[in-house]
Amino acid sequence: MKIARFDPWSTFDLLQRDLNRTAATGKTPGWVPAVDIIEEKDRFVIRADVPGVSPANIDVSMDAGVLTINGVRHAEERGEDADVQRTERSTGRFLRRFTLPETADSEGITARSSKGILEVAIPKLPEVQARQITVEAA
Secondary structure (H helix, E strand, O other), rough: OOOOOHHHHHHHHHHHHHHHHHHOOOOOOOOOOOEEEEEOEEEEEEEEEOOOOOOOHHEEEEEEEEEEEEEEOOOOOOOOOOOOOOOOOOOOEEEEEEEOOEOHHHHHOOOEEOEEEEEEEEEOOOOOOOOOOOOOOO
């Protein structure tokens, strides 16, 4: 007999995430890729796990300060004689949205996919330096 630790909050968190996704999109995505968000000195980097997804099936867009990553992972074709015992890998549409800070340069965003990892690089705008203004007598 296995003893499994019950954590009611993890179940609640999963439910809340699903409700938020459904409310935001009006439909439930097939799966949600895990992401890492890194802030570097001159840019932000978002890395998403999208194994088995062709770059042609991924769309990255930016609108009103919100970066959207969506796409689709298709199911593998199986022969008629295949008897599937278990399926754990999700397929279908996915969607992730991120609100970018004001320091993000939306014009310089780049995206590339390699070895099942999508990397979206968002450069930062140069910092505006405060300057002293001399008041002249009239």
